Amino acid sequence: MITQNKAILKWREILLNENLLTDAYKFRDWDQVNLEIPEKETLIKDLTRTRNDDPYFKKESTQRNLMLLATFYCQQNSVNYQQGMLEIVAPFLVMKNKDFPIYKCYAYFNSFMNTYFPKVLEWNILQGEKQLAHVLCAIQFCEILLKYHCSDFYNRILKLEDFNLSMVVTPLIMTLFAKGTSLQLVFLIFDEYMKRKNPNYIFFMVTALFMIQRQEILSFEDSEELFMYLNKKLKCINYESDIQQLFERADELRDQTPQSYEQLIASTSFNDKSVLSVEDITELTQINKSYYFKCLFIEVSEMKSLLGKSKKQSTKKIQLRLLDIRKDKKPKLKEFVPKEFIVKKADGNLHTCLIMESNKTIEYAVKVAQDLILEGVRHVSILKGGFQQLSASIKQQKDCSIM
CATH class of the missing domain: 1.10.8.270 (putative rabgap domain of human tbc1 domain family member 14 like domains)
Structure with missing residues (x-):
């Protein structure tokens, strides 16, 4: 200890x-x-x-x-x-x-x-009201991660009427799991958290907590009992072994999450220590109205890395498979990607990335992704820019060609 x-x-x-x-x-x-x-x-x-x-x-x-x-x-x-x-x-x-x-x-x-926590405690005035923009955004990032790894939670919890994830997540983020935890264990939590040297790690910790309690959560049939459990008993950290399990699971989740997730966080200036403009703050709080909140989008650069043809190899332990959802499938995906990376059906045991035609068909791709999530398929994402962006990038960078 x-x-x-x-x-x-x-x-x-x-x-x-x-x-x-x-x-x-x-x-x-x-x-x-x-x-x-x-x-x-x-x-x-x-x-x-x-x-x-x-x-x-x-x-x-x-x-x-x-x-x-x-x-x-x-x-x-x-x-x-x-x-x-x-x-x-x-x-x-x-x-x-x-x-x-x-x-x-x-x-x-x-x-x-x-x-x-460079910005988490800052109040911002938006549309005449005080808001904790970074807390609101942090909750949204947690929801994206939960939907990606825990589609059954999404179907069981996040879609419940009158349920707001902020009720459960906000105390965890605001106190870094310290509230209600013995000080000796808090020292251990803080120490392990700082070792990761990553402000985004809190999102993996929150998701790991849900994953550890997965069976217990899914066993509740009564909504009121479920609410009570989430608010009172979800964070059960009484022993050093509980913390070890929490961080081991969080490490696994980070290894199993495409780097594009943290690229999304960076693109919103979430951890930017400089003074953000009203436009920046508005973008933070409005992420839940964008397509990027509904499903994880993978960058083309990461796609090539995961396929093992980029000079900069990915450290992620992900089995990525591509599902072609283009209505017009000419040229064929296998002309650009080895056939072992292509699937005909989304599989929850794999990481399924949907290939749309281009950003013009993004609405259709998001609908397909949401339908898959509602069916209980885990690890669903969409390739940002679609087939057009992938093929253009490959042609422009011969050293990264996967043809």
Whole structure:
């Protein structure tokens, strides 16, 4: 089991950056007079709600330090306090000792947030309303991944009336699985998460949690009982072995997910640390209205890599097979792709990529993909740009030819 002292040693290496010392000195030299931040009332309420079964967190001095860390972080990063944020602050405060003063706790917490949660806590004003654009987008990315790997969940859960995935996913994302988990296990979760050095990894963790509980979830026939289970019992992390299982499954899912999924995340500027325009924020919140939310789209560049003909080989462990859904199938797909990569029927044990004619027929391709998902076929995707883009790319890059 990882301890606080071991965490300090590991996190020093992982979170070390050129701003760490400056951030520490800023907190050390802060006069602690101005404690005003947006949503301060929520922060004050959270002080008594955070780990209130632990004597250490009932102390006035501990609650004061939690408030200072959260307040200074919000002021320095121009973000509003969000309910539950103290769950992420707590593991960093616990590391405080005579050799690791509170201003160092702040510097490492700030480094962690800016590395792994650069925009999640930012409120944005869109159409006259405050919105957590990145949280909304994160929920949508979770749904895309769930639909790709867990079509039975999609049919059982996501299509239920009055069910909103945000009810289950938001607390996991906002607190990184910390809420309701013992601090010793939180240290282990954070440590394993940071080792992956990938802010997108949280989506694979969430999907892995559903996959681990798959049989239990599918056994519920009563919707109310299912809601209760998802909200109260889904995150069952009581032992170190639970965390090991969670990350092993998340690693498997990432290996089994086309790289185009994370390319989609990057294209939305989700992890961009710069100030996003209103147009960028709008695009984030509107992804659920685009075709890219309805089905995973695979880039042509990844197609060639997966077929083993690109100079840059894919590290993904994916058995990709192509299903030609063009209405006019001339020229034939096998003239461009070896026949062993072509299937006549989608198979849930394989990764099935639909080949449409071009982006002009995208609506038809999405309908076919959704029908397959509703039939319980897993790992369904669409080739972005379709056959026209694939053949054009092959002809332009002779070194990548798969003819």
